[in-house]
Amino acid sequence: MHDFEINFEKINNKKITLKEKEFRNKNLKLFNSLGFPNKRLENWKFTDLKEIIYRNFDQLDVKVAVPNINKINLLKDFDHNYIFLVNGNLHTSNFNHEEKSKIKINSYDNDFNYPTSTNSLICLNHAFAENGYSLEIEKNYKFKKALIIYNFFTKEVKNKILNIKNKIKINENSEIHFVEYTINESKFINNVYEHIVLEKNSKLKSLYIQSNKNEGYFYKFLQNKLHYNSDYLGLIFSSGLKFNKMDIECDLIEKNCKCNILSALFLDKNEHQEIKTRINHLAPNCKSFQNVKKVLCSKSKGVYQGKIYVKDNAQKTDAYQQSKALLLSENAEFDSKPELEIYADDVKCSHGSTSGSVDEDSLYYLMTRGLNRDDAIKLLVKGFLEDVVEFVKSSSIKKFVNSKLEDRINEH
Amino acid sequence: MLEIKNLQVSINNKQIIKGLNLTIKPGELHAVMGPNGSGKSTLANVLSGKNGYEISGELNFNGKSLKKIPTEKRAQRGIFLAFQYPLEIPGVNTNNFLKTSLNSIRKAKGEKEIDSLSFLKLVKEKTSELGIDEKILSRQLNVGFSGGEKKKNEILQMKILDPNLSILDETDSGLDIDALRIIAKGVNSSRNKKKSFLVITHYQRLLDYIKPDFVHVLSDGKIVKTGCSELAEEVEKTGYKKLN
Numbered sequence: 331m332h333d334f335e336i337n338f339e340k341i342n343n344k345k346i347t348l349k350e351k352e353f354r355n356k357n358l359k360l361f362n363s364l365g366f367p368n369k370r371l372e373n374w375k376f377t378d379l380k381e382i383i384y385r386n387f388d389q390l391d392v393k394v395a396v397p398n399i400n401k402i403n404l405l406k407d408f409d410h411n412y413i414f415l416v417n418g419n420l421h422t423s424n425f426n427h428e429e430k431s432k433i434k435i436n437s438y439d440n441d442f443n444y445p446t447s448t449n450s451l452i453c454l455n456h457a458f459a460e461n462g463y464s465l466e467i468e469k470n471y472k473f474k475k476a477l478i479i480y481n482f483f484t485k486e487v488k489n490k491i492l493n494i495k496n497k498i499k500i501n502e503n504s505e506i507h508f509v510e511y512t513i514n515e516s517k518f519i520n521n522v523y524e525h526i527v528l529e530k531n532s533k534l535k536s537l538y539i540q541s542n543k544n545e546g547y548f549y550k551f552l553q554n555k556l557h558y559n560s561d562y563l564g565l566i567f568s569s570g571l572k573f574n575k576m577d578i579e580c581d582l583i584e585k586n587c588k589c590n591i592l593s594a595l596f597l598d599k600n601e602h603q604e605i606k607t608r609i610n611h612l613a614p615n616c617k618s619f620q621n622v623k624k625v626l627c628s629k630s631k632g633v634y635q636g637k638i639y640v641k642d643n644a645q646k647t648d649a650y651q652q653s654k655a656l657l658l659s660e661n662a663e664f665d666s667k668p669e670l671e672i673y674a675d676d677v678k679c680s681h682g683s684t685s686g687s688v689d690e691d692s693l694y695y696l697m698t699r700g701l702n703r704d705d706a707i708k709l710l711v712k713g714f715l716e717d718v719v720e721f722v723k724s725s726s727i728k729k730f731v732n733s734k735l736e737d738r739i740n741e742h
Numbered sequence: 743m744l745e746i747k748n749l750q751v752s753i754n755n756k757q758i759i760k761g762l763n764l765t766i767k768p769g770e771l772h773a774v775m776g777p778n779g780s781g782k783s784t785l786a787n788v789l790s791g792k793n794g795y796e797i798s799g800e801l802n803f804n805g806k807s808l809k810k811i812p813t814e815k816r817a818q819r820g821i822f823l824a825f826q827y828p829l830e831i832p833g834v835n836t837n838n839f840l841k842t843s844l845n846s847i848r849k850a851k852g853e854k855e856i857d858s859l860s861f862l863k864l865v866k867e868k869t870s871e872l873g874i875d876e877k878i879l880s881r882q883l884n885v886g887f888s889g890g891e892k893k894k895n896e897i898l899q900m901k902i903l904d905p906n907l908s909i910l911d912e913t914d915s916g917l918d919i920d921a922l923r924i925i926a927k928g929v930n931s932s933r934n935k936k937k938s939f940l941v942i943t944h945y946q947r948l949l950d951y952i953k954p955d956f957v958h959v960l961s962d963g964k965i966v967k968t969g970c971s972e973l974a975e976e977v978e979k980t981g982y983k984k985l986n
């Protein structure tokens with residue numbers, strides 16, 4: 331049996347303040363006592379991460395080199411600003427389409443005031459996180475072009491476990507649209523803790539996508555705080571990862587917020603994709619909407635655990651969640667667990683979950699029009715995912731997303 | 743063009759077509775009339791190659807047996823079925839679908855793909871002929887279409903794909919008289935020496951607008967009577983029962 335108990339020396343031999351040392355040591359101890367999550371935990375009901383990690387990794391190291399990168403390749407599909415990350419570290423940024431005085435971009439400035447967590451991956455992150463970025467948009471500024479966050483990993487990350495912290499803050503009346511674009515060819519674990527703060531009347535559209543199929547095992551804990559009349563949109567198109575869990579917690583802390591989380595995924599082979607959400611309606615008059623769609627082939631597995639929590643004072647809450655899976659193989663698995671916890675009486679909340687295989691009559695209809703079975707299936711698959719893809723309003727970005735999805739579908 | 747000899751069809755161990763003979767020559771339009779449940783749609787499905795049927799007898803198209811030919815190959819060889827109940831396909835844009843469909847048929851024939859401009863022209867011409875609002879083509883295939891729009895969309899596909907044998911399965915059902923006229927006009931303008939039609943209908947009404955060369959009455963899986971267009975009027979007057 332492997333043992334991933336991580337050594338204190340990794341922390342103690344650095345020159346750090348006493349506070350930092352205590353914080354990191356405390357969290358490392360917690361991690362070592364909890365271990366990687368398994369199915370006994372409610373939040374990991376369908377996924378034994380411990381088993382997955384033990385099966386796929388013989389060793390895991392937390393020390394990660396950040397090599398020099400001289401040349402970076404940028405996407406040409408649409409005009410954009412960019413942040414380029416190498417193994418989670420901020421490498422370069424470019425905001426040539428924007429007023430630069432409105433944007434602050436820095437390496438993540440670690441602080442050590444986090445409350446104790448029962449999530450062992452967060453403990454592990456607290457113990458080791460050094461890398462990451464922090465992005466802040468000043469008041470009253472609307473981005474003219476999208477921002478691409480290039481999330482580039484080198485071969486040095488192989489058999490490592492990266493712990494990264496990021497922070498994004500959008501101040502009052504500001505708007506931004508970012509695309510997190512991951513480029514990776516290594517087998518490794520990426521453990522990310524990310525905060526997003528949306529101040530009054532601000533707006534964020536975020537989109538997650540992979541450049542290629544890869545052996546990454548990704549976990550991201552995303553903590554969003556939404557203030558008055560702010561608007562959050564998360565679009566998850568991260569097909570192609572070996573393992574991915576997006577663990578999203580949204581606090582709608584003031585009135586009139588909007589929170590939309592959508593996902594369209596095409597999973598093949600042994601890929602595992604999980605979306606777990608907890609939407610906390612903590613103030614009146616907020617809207618949340620979730621739509622998770624997965625196409626599952628061969629032995630892939632898709633999980634959706636969505637919880638809507640409505641506090642007693644959060645009247646006029648309008649919350650909806652649905653998940654749909656299209657199973658293209660008998661060996662694929664889809665698990666869904668919707669949950670509502672409601673303490674206010676004047677609310678509109680609903681959920682739905684369906685899964686099924688391709689409709690034979692629809693296939694027959696398309697085939698009578700000259701399409702062969704494979705092409706007819708592809709058309710139905712793309713049609714199935716379309717109502718999520720359609721949320722990408724920019725036509726060039728939509729084209730980009732579609733071409734990535736088609737790559738995944740055609741590789742199948 | 744089409745030759746059916748002693749066709750027997752069962753599904754789930756239930757025999758539906760019980761020895762049917764029918765020959766359609768190029769340029770001919772045959773009408774098949776019959777009560778509900780007599781096997782009309784089953785015949786249409788068997789001709790276009792739907793799975794799940796147990797079939798015996800002969801089924802020849804242009805001199806070759808159809809039996810082992812899959813649905814899409816039949817379409818590529820020029821068999822078209824206008825569905826009694828066209829399916830709704832969410833997320834698939836009607837225009838893109840029409841183009842994909844036309845191109846897969848052209849490709850199979852060794853022709854090159856149609857360019858966007860010619861396709862646009864073709865669609866414009868056919869939609870205006872059928873009185874279809876072009877706007878519905880930017881919507882998802884049949885999703886939220888009215889009954890009439892769905893049926894018109896089937897005929898539009900027929901006109902765009904330009905098949906040799908068109909099978910219309912109760913295209914007239916549920917249409918008002920104006921839509922019926924438009925659809926009949928669309929069919930009539932496609933008729934020529936080379937094209938054949940098998941028009942399935944429950945009522946004689948459609949045949950006031952589309953003049954058949956032959957009328958067959960199908961009852962309990964067999965053709966019980968064949969005649970010219972007057973037969974349709976007789977059926978309308980006396981009902982199906984008397985003919986058995």
Ligand SMILES: Nc1ncnc2c1ncn2[C@@H]1O[C@H](COP(=O)(O)OP(=O)(O)O)[C@@H](O)[C@H]1O
Pocket residue numbers: 753754756758776777778779780781782783784785
């Ligand atoms: N999948 C099926 N399984 C069993 N019986 C069927 C099936 N499909 C059709 N039938 C039966 O076959 C008969 C003929 O149906 P159909 O061809 O649809 O008739 P029509 O189009 O003339 O109304 C009906 O009795 C119908 O119930």
Ligand SMILES: [Mg+2]
Pocket residue numbers: 782783784826911912
């Ligand atoms: Mg029928």
